[in-house]
Structures are given as C-alpha cells and as structure tokens.
Amino acid sequence: MRRPEQHQDELVPRIGERIEMHRMGIAFRGTVNYADQLQVLVKWDDGSSRSLRVGRDRFQIIEPAEDANDMVTHAPVRKAERHPTSY
Numbered sequence: 001m002r003r004p005e006q007h008q009d010e011l012v013p014r015i016g017e018r019i020e021m022h023r024m025g026i027a028f029r030g031t032v033n034y035a036d037q038l039q040v041l042v043k044w045d046d047g048s049s050r051s052l053r054v055g056r057d058r059f060q061i062i063e064p065a066e067d068a069n070d071m072v073t074h075a076p077v078r079k080a081e082r083h084p085t086s087y
Helices: none
Strands: 018-023 026-035 039-044 049-053 060-063
Touching: 018 039
Parallel strands: none
Antiparallel strands: 018 026, 018 060, 026 039, 039 049
C-alpha cells in the first residue's frame, strides 16, 4: 500500500509490515520491528536483523500490517521505576 504524500524512496513502513530488499540478485524478506524518519529495524526471515536507512537503502513494502491503524510507529517508552528508600 503506497502512501501518496511521500515519494517511494522516502516511504517509512509501519511496525508489522512486511518488506523486501534486493541485494546482489537475492531477495530478502522480513518484518518491520521499529521505524522512524531515519531508520527501519527489520527482523529478516532468516533470523537476522538489520537497520535500514530511509531514503538510502532500497526496499519495498510487500504486505501491509494486519491492522496498520492501531500500530505504533515508534518503540514503546518504558517509564523509570521508583524504588522506595529506607532510612
């Protein structure tokens, strides 16, 4: 699914979307785990993971996320835990 407001080379996929990248005649497929305007972290089907750069690395979305409207585009932020102090 293409989003018309961005050029294909600058398209930022959403978490959960499946992408494909071609290198040296080999197609690599994987699932997006994190994405922002600079990088996309992908867990590849072969078990490895790699960060791709938006606008520099060439890839295409081959399968949208199951429910892209509910997906978060950034990794969740964990709140700091407060430990009680004893006196």
